[in-house]
Amino acid sequence: MQPSARIAAGIELLSQIEEAIECGGAPADRLVADYFRARRYAGSKDRRAVTEAIYAILRMRERLLWALGSLSHPVTARALFILYLQQEAPDQLGLFGEEGNTHAPDALDEHEAALIKAAATLDWDKAPVNIQVNVPKWTHAGFEKRFGSELIEAVNALNETAPLDVRINRLKRPDDTLNNILSNSSELFEKHVFSSDGYRSSSRVNLANEKAYQSGLVEVQDEAAQVAASLVAAAPGMQVVDLCAGAGGKSLAVAPDMKNKGQIHAFDISGGRLKELRVRLQRAGCRNIQVTRLAAEGDGRALALAPLAGKADRVMLDVPCSGSGTWRRSPDQRWRFDAEGLKNLNEVQAGLLREGAGLIKPGGRLIYMTCSVLPAENEEIVENFLANSGDRWTAVDYRSVWAEALKSECPQSLALNSAFLQLAPHSHGTDGFFVAILERRA
Known part of the structure; x- marks a missing residue:
């Protein structure tokens, strides 16, 4: 995929996720998997780039919704994606309507051009605290009760990317270590702090190709x-x-x-x-x-x-x-x-x-x-x-x-x-x- 095609794919996928949020449909991870399962021509780098953009938008969605409301612009997946790019990768806005590229997203219309201009002058820091940290209003009181003065730190941690945690299956290997069980990826994992049988990796690991996972020697579990x-x-x-x-x-x-x-x-x-x-x-x-x-x-x-x-x-x-x-x-x-x-x-x-x-x-x-x-x-x-x-x-x-x-x-x-x-x-x-x-x- 060319960069412009990745944007078009991201908008299409985000539209599906927004519709699912509205009607209580499938979760985002399933929709992402289904989307790329039906588009096997997309390479691993393409899948990663689009997926990372989608999850970045979801992690800042409350702020993006606030901005659209403040600027009186309709909420659409395309508008969310445009605002995300305006904040994180403004140079990519020039890829909309890319000449000679049939896979590029449609060119920006006058309302979208005005949205980008207005967003650049918007004081994002004026958003309420719950919006700054991407917490919906219905949860805010509960988060304050739980975390008190640690609220910002706690919610920011919930907006980070989760690591991969696995558990050794002691039914099959009661006295073994992950180093002996995993053939290719053990160096990417470190022992859990609390769990006796767990290990963690902050790197990308394709466990599906590991015989230890296929045979039930390890299970994915937080x-x-x-x-x-x-x-x-x-x-x-x-x-x-x-x-x-x-x-x-x-x-x-x-x-x-x-x-x-x-x-x-x-x-x-x-x-x-x-x-x-x-x-x-x-x-x-x-x-x-x-x-x-x-x-x-x-x-x-x-x-x-x-x-x-x-x-x-x-x-x-x-x-x-x-x-x-x-x-x-x-x-x-x-x-x-x-x-x-x-x-x-x-x-x-x-x-x-x-x-x-x-x-x-x-x-x-x-x-x-x-x-x-x-x-x-x-x-x-x-x-x-x-x-x-x-x-x-x-x-x-x-x-x-x-x-x-x-x-x-x-x-x-x-x-x-x-x-x-x-x-x-x-x-x-x-x-x-x-x-x-x-x-x-x-």
Whole structure:
């Protein structure tokens, strides 16, 4: 692709992403993958250049929207792309309508030329703080409550590019290191700070070509999720329920702690995600994961869970959430919710917590998790549950479990309740992730 063709491709792809944001369609990463899968003529450099531009726009979208509103210009993907170039690569604006190039984007019209001129004189620093750091209004109060004086630092970290984290599968190589497992890329990784089995690379690594990945010796998983799985503190012979299993990342991480003894009951409402889990567990050599699709609600769901009522040693509850802690990886996620959507999520989260609690036997534990940093999805949900459960449940301090389950130094939590664990990129280097460990007394 010529540079002008990359711009045209970027505008076309951004149009698809903007439409998906508006109607709740597929996430940006899937749309990017699908776009280039259908255009195999695009080389690796072309794909990288277009993708980097798209994600840069998403990471500054709130500022771009503010600028368009301030200049009374309609919001379109093309306008967003033009403003992005005006800010980051103004020399490329001359590629619009490039003479003799049929793949170039259309020439700038008079309104777009006026937009560029006006944007050059706009005082971008006058934008409100939440816009400066690309935080939608519906999240701002929650971010302030969580981070306080560290707000700018915390949100800026969420706007950075996420590293690649992997986990060694101890079911297959219990005592090995990544250097021995990866044939081509091990020098690009360094050991995790917190996770016992994890490694991180800030460089581009094509794991798909690694035999270790293809054979299930390593799994892609953020360090925070690995830590959360360790804090389940599962042991051989236990009955463990993964109530919102998705594609099974937590189940696969817990299985090595159980040494394929006992049972992990992996439930989800998505047949597609569970189909992926079945492929992954075969590849990983997991023999103690039982995969079951649940109805979203109603008698069928209750009937499927009834045999486990009051019998589980552990329930993992990685509930649906806003994903605010994963904005480094999915920057478009922040515009897929609003205040009303968060309220609806909170009702789902509280309902799942009550449902999961019904499966725990006396002395067993429920581990509530989200990949969010918002207190409304984390402490507030758990503390409301505890307040309404009498003395049947108690919060277990994450630090006491950490000392038994992990070999690393226990980090200080950003949670508003010191018993709970809240991780965040700016302070821990992980995704934003919350864990509360609850124990049934009777």
